[in-house]
Amino acid sequence: MKWVAVGGLVVAAGLGACSDGPSVDVPPRPSVDASDATVVDPDGGDGGIADGATPYPFSLPKGFPTPSVPANNPLTKEKVALGRHLFYDKRLSGNGTLSCAGCHEQARAFTDGRPFGIGSTGQVHRRNSQTLANVAYAATMTWANPVLTTLEEQARVPMFGIDPIVELGIRGKEDEVLAALRAEEKYSTLFPAAFPAQADPLTLDNVVRALASFQRTLISGRSAFDRYRYDGDANALTAEQKRGMELFGSETLECFHCHGGFNFTDAVAFEGVPVERRFHNTGLYNIGGAGAFPPGNQGLIDFTGVASDMGKFKAPTLRNIEKTAPYMHDGSIATLDEVLDHYAAGGRTITSGPYAGVGKSNPFKSGFIVSFTISPEDKAAVIAFLRSLTDEAFLTDPSLSNPWPQ
Numbered sequence: 555m556k557w558v559a560v561g562g563l564v565v566a567a568g569l570g571a572c573s574d575g576p577s578v579d580v581p582p583r584p585s586v587d588a589s590d591a592t593v594v595d596p597d598g599g600d601g602g603i604a605d606g607a608t609p610y611p612f613s614l615p616k617g618f619p620t621p622s623v624p625a626n627n628p629l630t631k632e633k634v635a636l637g638r639h640l641f642y643d644k645r646l647s648g649n650g651t652l653s654c655a656g657c658h659e660q661a662r663a664f665t666d667g668r669p670f671g672i673g674s675t676g677q678v679h680r681r682n683s684q685t686l687a688n689v690a691y692a693a694t695m696t697w698a699n700p701v702l703t704t705l706e707e708q709a710r711v712p713m714f715g716i717d718p719i720v721e722l723g724i725r726g727k728e729d730e731v732l733a734a735l736r737a738e739e740k741y742s743t744l745f746p747a748a749f750p751a752q753a754d755p756l757t758l759d760n761v762v763r764a765l766a767s768f769q770r771t772l773i774s775g776r777s778a779f780d781r782y783r784y785d786g787d788a789n790a791l792t793a794e795q796k797r798g799m800e801l802f803g804s805e806t807l808e809c810f811h812c813h814g815g816f817n818f819t820d821a822v823a824f825e826g827v828p829v830e831r832r833f834h835n836t837g838l839y840n841i842g843g844a845g846a847f848p849p850g851n852q853g854l855i856d857f858t859g860v861a862s863d864m865g866k867f868k869a870p871t872l873r874n875i876e877k878t879a880p881y882m883h884d885g886s887i888a889t890l891d892e893v894l895d896h897y898a899a900g901g902r903t904i905t906s907g908p909y910a911g912v913g914k915s916n917p918f919k920s921g922f923i924v925s926f927t928i929s930p931e932d933k934a935a936v937i938a939f940l941r942s943l944t945d946e947a948f949l950t951d952p953s954l955s956n957p958w959p960q
Contacts, residue, residue: 608632610771617783619826620825627767633767640654648720648726650734652722664687665682668880670884674723675719679719685873688772689705691824693823696711697883774873779791792938797935799939818873831868833866834866836867836920838886852865876890897923
């Protein structure tokens, strides 16, 4: 019998699949001219802990390592408080209609329940909005961009990006957005408190720093699984969920290869370890039998140009997975039941239309994606285990919720 690690828990393996996966992929300086004086530079300014600011003490769940925090943007309570207000503020968009929370709702584990994200001007994105749960540990910030690796860089994309869509739409309207923020009385105290060493702290640079700081506090690790694994509560999981956990960690299903570790993903970054940036083709498409994915949404190959990177996307965390439907990088699978069907088949078959093809035969598919047979009872057990990863306290934590009057 082989033993494997599932979320830090060693379980016996002997029974069977791996899933792949914010929401925008653009070059590291996205759709914004570096010469443009309005572009924020999250690596500039002091961004540090000045006199009057309070270091933020992480209160981490058992089994969780310390997240990496950039030296030029150390975490403070005041920056987190400011970032929380900005995250929920529609004034942080060019037309005043969309906040970060518009695509990242707390009750949905900071996703939006739609196949594709929708920007402030109504444009529809080509990718599914990812969960922000435990984004502090993300090795890469988007589905398939290997060089967008910090929350500070990521914040620039929805704020200023115009390709593939306009999201918050701030580019060209920086002065109007700053004026709207200055008109809010709360910001007259929140910005100086977060950046006490700066004479004029209400800047877009500091908006970026504060948003990144708040998102680093979106830590989820208080699920039934965590109570079972880390608190020693043998009754936290049902017999069915324990069976599902065994199956999840088996060499038959192969789930743990891409969704192992404390965060149930193989793409993690935290203090004291080498950064892991991995991407996978799960056989979701095989257009014309040549391995192609839909144009404009082909994954890692869009950045590397390497043929074998076709269809490769990062594996998302499975924490709170029952709350983050629909699934896959393009939101094309609606339910967990259908996700398991996809992996049991070894890839998806599309019988008609422009994307027709047999995903199982995709020449670039990961070797971990192999077909398997699973009974209805075992399938239900795996889904029950995945639901044990839901952290209800995280979904309702008032310290992460909208601070503005409703």
